[in-house]
Amino acid sequence: MSTVPPPSAMHPDMHPIDEELVRALITERFPQWAGSAVRRFPSAGTVNAMFRLAEDMVVRLPLVAGGAEDVLMEREWLPRLAPLLPTAVPEVLGAGEPAGGYPWPWSVYRWQAGGNPEVGALKNAVALAEDLAGFVTAMRGITLPGGPQAHRGGPLARLDASTRAAIEELREIPEEGIDCAAVTAVWEDALRAPAWDGPPAWLHADLMPGNLLVDDTGRLTAVIDFGCTGVGDPACDLFPAWNLLPADARRVFGTALGVDDATWRRGRGRALSQALLALPYYRTTNPAMAGNARHVIRAVLGRD
Numbered sequence: 001m002s003t004v005p006p007p008s009a010m011h012p013d014m015h016p017i018d019e020e021l022v023r024a025l026i027t028e029r030f031p032q033w034a035g036s037a038v039r040r041f042p043s044a045g046t047v048n049a050m051f052r053l054a055e056d057m058v059v060r061l062p063l064v065a066g067g068a069e070d071v072l073m074e075r076e077w078l079p080r081l082a083p084l085l086p087t088a089v090p091e092v093l094g095a096g097e098p099a100g101g102y103p104w105p106w107s108v109y110r111w112q113a114g115g116n117p118e119v120g121a122l123k124n125a126v127a128l129a130e131d132l133a134g135f136v137t138a139m140r141g142i143t144l145p146g147g148p149q150a151h152r153g154g155p156l157a158r159l160d161a162s163t164r165a166a167i168e169e170l171r172e173i174p175e176e177g178i179d180c181a182a183v184t185a186v187w188e189d190a191l192r193a194p195a196w197d198g199p200p201a202w203l204h205a206d207l208m209p210g211n212l213l214v215d216d217t218g219r220l221t222a223v224i225d226f227g228c229t230g231v232g233d234p235a236c237d238l239f240p241a242w243n244l245l246p247a248d249a250r251r252v253f254g255t256a257l258g259v260d261d262a263t264w265r266r267g268r269g270r271a272l273s274q275a276l277l278a279l280p281y282y283r284t285t286n287p288a289m290a291g292n293a294r295h296v297i298r299a300v301l302g303r304d
Contacts, residue, residue, distance in 0.1 A: 044288030070227025114213030123218030125249035131220035133256035153232015190269020200231035238267030
């Protein structure tokens with residue numbers, strides 16, 4: 001039987017989820033889908049487990065309590081956002097509730113075709129940069145009222161203590177080879193950048209490679225996982241410049257978005273902070289997350 005990693009593998013408070021549990025939840029909540037094939041979908045995600053349901057659906061269940069609010073966020077906002085965006089986004093087909101010992105809400109979505117782009121193996125990096133800029137531009141142009149505060153959209157200074165703590169933690173892991181002086185300099189430059197003083201912009205707020213889908217030509221077809229979405233500093237959606245795109249496409253991405261120097265510096269700092277926090281936490285439990293964090297650090301330092 002395929003199962004998610006045991007609780008000790010990634011987070012101390014992960015709820016165990018396996019195919020048997022998912023089948024039971026589906027049978028109780030959605031009898032019309034009872035008997036459909038259920039199989040775990042391998043994912044480097046850190047908050048949710050994913051299981052294919054039949055061939056055209058996917059079940060997404062929080063692994064930790066913090067993911068429950070993300071489920072409710074998507075149910076409320078995805079139907080409103082979808083018509084306003086140039087790429088496909090998740091479509092909720094069913095709203096699951098706690099049952100059978102599973103404590104949180106969960107959802108069934110329509111399956112989105114495509115694969116995740118791979119750092120260093122992009123088929124058309126410049127075109128993908130343009131596609132991503134188009135998506136971010138569309139997000140920024142949304143005027144839906146009542147948007148929540150994006151998970152990562154607040155002032156950069158709020159991340160200062162945790163970022164510096166992560167740098168010190170990495171200093172104690174010499175085998176990672178992190179240039180702590182260099183990353184500290186980049187972080188402090190980001191803190192000095194003028195804060196965003198415009199109206200809050202709509203953000204996806206988690207544009208990691210694992211939340212992007214591309215077709216066989218490398219073009220963007222869908223953006224998934226809107227659990228962090230909301231309004232805030234537009235620098236937050238510059239993450240792909242460092243977590244995915246090579247230097248030439250990075251410049252295309254920034255130019256297409258018309259990013260000013262202050263926003264670029266804040267975006268670079270946000271990407272760096274996320275990587276510095278992720279690397280020591282996931283280095284032994286989630287190779288994909290740790291590997292991408294190392295890539296971001298190299299990219300931010302111009303060593304990619």
